[in-house]
Amino acid sequence: MRLGVFSDTHGNARYMQEALRNLGPFNMIIHLGDGVREGRGLADQWGLPFMGVRGNEDYGALAPMDDDISFHGFKIFMMHGHQMEINPYQDAETWERHYREMAQRSARNSADIFLFGHTHKPVLKNQEGVLICNPGDHYLGSSFPPGFIELVIEPHKAAAVLFLRKSAGRWIESAREELHSQAAAKALSA
Structure with missing residues (x-):
């Protein structure tokens, strides 16, 4: 399952369209708010399933504040984030606390x-x-340059790749993380 994850498009669907065209195909689009309507519109245009959550600027949007979905035993929890009182200008220590809170919230929701x-x-x-x-x-x-996450969920492994747009039509891999299911982790350590 290959998911295209976007957020905070704020009316600018152009880069989403470009990412879908140049780096697709995807099996689903996820939008994390502040532009959830354009995310749904592009998913409809591309004939793709859609999940989205409402952001603090998605006035009147018919989307939940948070949601979850599972693929191949991996559970994904999603929210816009304004509920956690986070902002990019907070210091590193505050951000580390936020990351711990996100991991704890995931654990409470049995999310990976x-x-x-x-x-x-x-x-x-x-x-x-x-x-x-x-x-x-x-x-x-x-x-920040436009970005999106490619999330690939397979049996026993989830891989996330952060792509950043460097120039017209050119998206580069900026970071990658993988997560193995508990069964796969046991097999790898044996």
Whole structure:
């Protein structure tokens, strides 16, 4: 299962369209808020299943505040992130506390992967055995380049790749993290 994960497009569907065209095909689109309508619109245009959560600027959008889905035994929990009072200007110590909270929230929800947006800052890391992913934004005028996460879920393995847009049509791999199921982890350590 190959998922395209986007967030904080804020009315700019152009880069989502470009990523889908140049790096697809995907089996599903996930949008993490603040542009959930354009995410749904592109999924419809491409004939793809869609999941999305409402962000703090998705006024009137028919989407939940958080959601989850499972593939091949890996559970994904998603939220926009404004519920956690996070912002990209907080210091490193505060961010480490947020990452621990995300891992704890994932554990409470029996989730292996935590997806969030809101900060416009791309993040991909393994925190206490939980993949924590923020695809960044597509906001025009952002200090960060447009980004998205390719999430590939297979039996016994989940891989997340953060792609950042460097120039027209050119997306580069910026970071990669993998997570193995408990059964796969036991087999690898044997």
